[in-house]
Amino acid sequence: MYDSTVVELSRLQFALTAMYHFLFVPLTLGLSFMIAIMESVYVMTNKVVWRRMALFWGVLFGINFAMGVGTGLVMEFQFGMNWSYYSHYVGDIFGAPLAIEGLMAFFLEATFIGLFFFGWDRLSKVQHLTVTWLMALGTNLSALWILIANGWMQNPVGAVFNPDTMRMEVVDFAAVLFNPVAQAKFVHTVSAGYVTGAIFVMSISALYLLRGKHQDVARRSFAVAAAFGLLSSLSVVVLGDESGYAASEHQKMKLAAIEAMWETEAAPADFTAFGIPNQAEQKNHAEIKIPFMMGLIATRSFSEEIPGILELVERAEHRIRGGQIAYGALQRIRADKADTEARQVFERHWQDLGHGLLLKRYRDDIGNATPEQIAQAALDTVPRVAPLFWTFRIMAGLGFYLIAFFVVAFWYACRNNFEDKRGFLKVALWSLPAPWIAIECGWFVAEYGRQPWAVDGVLPTFYAASGLALYEILLTLVGFTLLYTVLLVVEVKLMLKAIGKGPDAVLPSLQAPASEPDRTGQAIAGHA
Template sequence: MPNLDVVDLSRFQFAATVMYHFLFVPLTLGLSFLLAIMESVYVMSGRDIWRRMTQFWGTLFGINFALGVATGVVMEFQFGMNWAYYSHYVGDIFGAPLAIEGLMAFFLEATFVGLFFFGWDRLSKVSHLAVTWLVALGTNLSALWILIANGWMQNPVGAIFNPLTMRMEMTDFGAVIFNPVAQAKFVHTVSAGYVMGAIFVMGVSAWYILRGRHVDLAKRSMVVAASFGLASALSVVVLGDESGYLTTEHQKMKIAAMEAMWHTEPAPASFNLFAIPDQARQRNHFEVRIPYVMGIIGTRSLTTPLLGIDELVKRADARIRNGIVAYEALQKVRAHPSDQAARKVFDANWHDLGYALLLKRYAPDITKATDQQIARAAADTVPQVAPMFWTFRIMVGLGFYFILFFAVAFLLASTGRLRKYPRFLKIALWSLPLPWIAIECGWFVAEFGRQPWVIEGVLPTYYAASGLSVADLATSLSIFLVLYTILAVVGAKVMLHAIRGGPEDEAHGRRPEPPLIGASFGVHGTQAAE
């Protein structure tokens, strides 16, 4: 078993690279469909302004796409470098969707991205439109296969543990693909990406209108983004409800930590709108509750209780003890493969083997673990509650803000009144970072809430890391942080340069319109008066 410092550094390194990478992925998802919509209008109407809109936002899409690829390639190498036992244990299952993503989705996307940029004067309008839609399709297929892999880590279905090879092996590829947790994560995640793309277009367009530049293009962009964003924001909330329901079914401890629910409540459980969780005392301070809401959301009934953390710890204790039985039977099967009695015992109890592995932190010989060691291992199944509680509420609060924001934006954009409300345009501009905050919070809840498992109920995180030294990890972590920070800064500068340059309105004989009085704010915070 690796040193715990090595495990913590491995976790931090992977978290840092994923969080950096996820700065770019959702925007790629959102912009890809907005490009397809804009070019569809161009093909149907024949108006050149829609072509210039597609080309301008396509340039920003291309910059973001390149950054996403650059930050994403490294992550897959970490499975072999930092998480060697994880790769050995579940490589047969986890590797399949990753390989399909690379061979089918990413190559599809990357091939047609080139045609999108260089095919404007070489392809017919309809052919180029098909290319743009294929770019959007490839982008979303990439997300699908990645989230199928991640969904399996949250809800490992379609696989069994083989005691002879000491690995998880796939038994039903269809179950892996149609894993309900993976499907819910996919639709929820891509909808969040669409919201990000719409907010990005809204914010940049608002800046142009406030500056009196490219106003015709900006107003049309805001109409498209407002309608697309409103539908996406509503979808995020609806699909998030489905994701929460599935979490209640398959990851009960995660939902209890998100709600800081220390004890099982009578059905239907209330929703903690505000609280200060105290994990040491297993209580909340300054609670503000909304009756019935969590029970209805989490169970979709008025009679089913939501289990509290203390009850779930007791269940984990029982599963650890059952896992010890599986572990003892596994040792017998390994020593005598023909021992049918031991194999029968193992087959009946192997689903709890992962819980027994939690004891490796406290008992080198699992079969001799004491009641105290089992209790400590059971307590480890509780993630840190306060970070889970607050990041979830930040995400949910921003989700409802986006619905309100896009509803107002849709009303103003569809009635041609955007320039009459410079204050709303400022709100659109200053809302630019909010979808990144919401999405990073959502990703944190999904991954941090699974701890102590790298694969829910199957493989503890600390058991999955490679046997590297602290010095090795500190060195690679430092290099990754420096390189990724440089990439992020360079990417931001390139994006800002492209935004300041804007589309080529003036090349078509247009004069920029005057800025709104006292309402114009530059990308770097500078003001421009009339």
């Protein structure tokens, strides 16, 4: 049996640190590429204003990156502190992408970030531009490996349970790398990061234009952000569709819960644009549906059904009974490693072992679980529907709003009259939080929708937690909350200070590289 309060507080603590950390990641992803684009224009045109832009946005990028690193380290330690059984059970698979991320992507990223800031006066223009693009590549590689690890939690492929070590072990690392859920999550997540970078640049540029300050930088930054943001926002929707298709293949319960689809509908299923899910009654009230749309999104066909929640509960009950058989065989193997019959039974049923472990919530001797306990464990595979239903729709609504916003911004940028559109500039300024809200909603859907699993179908969340005392969880939860509040205040103050100083503050750094003293020096003098 387990302490439900400790588990729930452990989940709350990890959710707090993870969602706080992801305030910084998307901006790092988006700004890195926009800075590389700006510096590329500088190298091609030799116009110093583009160098000022790259430096200015680079300062804000550096502040954000430092905060992301600090908060990300805390998350990694939590796997050992709060989720020790998770680390024991699946660490062989989950740890590999994290190790590669640290050894390859993070070191690449961190090294070239240092060269980006300190190499302006020591490298030629082309060399420094190469550094900047490698810095952007490093940030995206970091995201790739993290999302490969997370994607495995959503769709555990390329691994089997070893009854001798009592752990999940890798048998096909290529399957882990090319996991369709991980790949879909990666492209969708980085595209959302690009949108975040674009809206960040555009909002601050709009602020400068409204105040009549730093207009040379603001005009160009606005135009770059409009084009970059439009392409990125369109790709988010397209690649989000790919994530939905992957969920229909590998996370059917999550998809059914997002749609609040209690019963299996005739293909193609309708999309519920509005409704009030009632989990107790297992039905929705005040539904407004769009015919055929959900079937097309999830299956890309008119003939394939999407199983409803109740049908999936029946499937889960069948797998729980298979898990009982696997658990019984595992106990026999532990007692006698030479028991070949038990190994054969386990080999046939081991993929249901995780479902059998759901019964541990109700009794230790899961082989003797009652039919009522099995039925309740099957119902436990249904996440809370209403939060998922509404959070997904908030995320999707913001996504379509941002597409419309960037269409208008790009139109004004092409006509070169956005400086006169003060109303739109104010909308741009106040739209700053929109991508962050959408991204946090997306992560809530991804992680909350996986419940009750730490690793989908393999390891229940309550079974993965450490056996910590309640006071230990409370102390660290309060400590992290206070620490992160302080860090947030510091982050906001540093950002506001840099924005208040503006691009002119980077002028003292504009010393000409040794390989081109005359041309750059003359350009700076002419600009001044």
